[in-house]
Amino acid sequence: MSDASRCVVVAGAGGFIGGHLVGALRGAGAPAVRAVDAKPVDEWQQIHAGAENIQRDLAEKDACYDVCDGAVAVYNLACDMGGMGFIELNKARCMLSVLINTHLLLAARDRGVERYFFGSSACVYAAEKQASAEVAPLREDDAYPAMPEDGYGWEKLFDERMCRHFSEDFGLETRVARYHNVYGPWGTWTGGREKAPAAICRKVAEAKLSGSGEIEVWGVGNQTRSFTYIDDCTTGTLRLMESNIREPLNVGSDQLVTINQLIDIVESIAGIRVRRNYLLDAPLGVRGRNSDNTRIRELLGWAPCTRLEKGLEPTYRWIHDRVAAAIPTAVS
Helix, strand or coil, X not given: CCCCCCEEEEECCCCHHHHHHHHHHHHCCCCCEEEEECCCHHHCCCCCCCCEEEXXXXXXXXXXXXXXXXXXXXXXXXXXXXXXXXXXXXXXXXXXXXXXXXXXXXXXXXXXXXXXXXXXXXXXXXXXXXXXXCCCCECHHHHCCCCCCCCHHHHHHHHHHHHHHHHHHHCCXXXXXXXXXXXXXXXXXXXXXXXXXXXXXXXXHHHHHHCCCXXXXXXXXXXXXXXXXXHHHHHHHHHXXXXXXXCCEEECCCCEEEHHHHHHHHHXXXXXXXXXXXXXXXXXXXXXXXXXXXXXXXXXXXXXXXCHHHHHHHHHHHHHHHHHHHCCCCCC
16 A cells, blocks of 8 residues: 555545545545545535545446546445434435445456455444443444344445455455444534434534524433544544454444433533423434444554543534524524
């Protein structure tokens, strides 16, 4: 990966993690970064002037071969996804993302790519291991026997196996990270695809700026999650890609909180207390999910370490400013 005449491809660069990863690669001195997304470039969440920014639909095989031409490494973060409300109602759309990974793997093999990264998800873990709010942290071995999240989780688990077998059968060096609920500035914060931290930040900001003083909460707020700050996500991605670890690794925070505790933290940052209207028939996902970071510490000597309280501070401020811009009469 040291040949300066070749480039690094980031698929899904117009999205949240992809946009941050392009910035991290540029900051780390990558000689050339080819950023690719199906969305028009002016709709990307971040645009890095130093990168080659390309609009192509990577579900199409020819597009994958084109963008992998001259590439030394590929980071595949491209998929159709969102928060729980989206993935529970769009299972087929989520599973169609297998086309992207399949075609990119074929192109990487045939174009002489040296290393290939796939961004997987904690949704690969069996629901029965996440049936309680007091869930045991999920170990990498807990993905089998397989019973992942329907739709999105099956797509991720299938694509993990594709990476494994391309490594075994064709010698392509593949790396897989299982991301756990990544959040931070520049993430989706409205429109139905946002995840819990962004949704709560937006709701609290709206309650403060509009003066309503209340928010809606899906469920009763006692479901648990761990949330991973974007800087930890990109650091873990780069460390894993440069390592010799071929097995999937958790890249996630192990700080477990309830949704009500998440709201408490955002309230503290915003300087407001809100009334919580609980929607008992809203999509909830699993009851509890946390990351076991034993293996990543052993193999990489590192694990995500940003406390939720610290990561939510810039996240809330970023979302607050966008909510304020959408409410012209708001007074902060």
